[in-house]
Amino acid sequence: MIRQPRADLERGLPVASVSIQPLWNVLQACQFLHISRNGLYIACREGRIPHYKVGGSIRFDPDELRGWLESNRRGPAVRP
Numbered sequence: 001m002i003r004q005p006r007a008d009l010e011r012g013l014p015v016a017s018v019s020i021q022p023l024w025n026v027l028q029a030c031q032f033l034h035i036s037r038n039g040l041y042i043a044c045r046e047g048r049i050p051h052y053k054v055g056g057s058i059r060f061d062p063d064e065l066r067g068w069l070e071s072n073r074r075g076p077a078v079r080p
Helices: 006-010 026-033 037-045 062-071
Strands: 052-054 057-059
Touching: 026 037, 026 062
Parallel strands: none
Antiparallel strands: 052 057
8 A cells, every 4th residue: 555644644635545566677577477487578579468668577467367367268167
């Protein structure tokens, strides 16, 4: 959750109520998707996977990756 300084609250300024989760780097996305770095870079270059360019780095929103993974599932769901 975003925290604002107490002075902002006392002045009656709006309070942020948005939770922001950090973006994942390439290694974290690879571990989640169980694919190689090269495979992830290729998927990004081809526009097949949602990603962001931040400076010279590629970043991934965990919720977007989960949604992308779910929408690209083929066949019945596998239950552990």
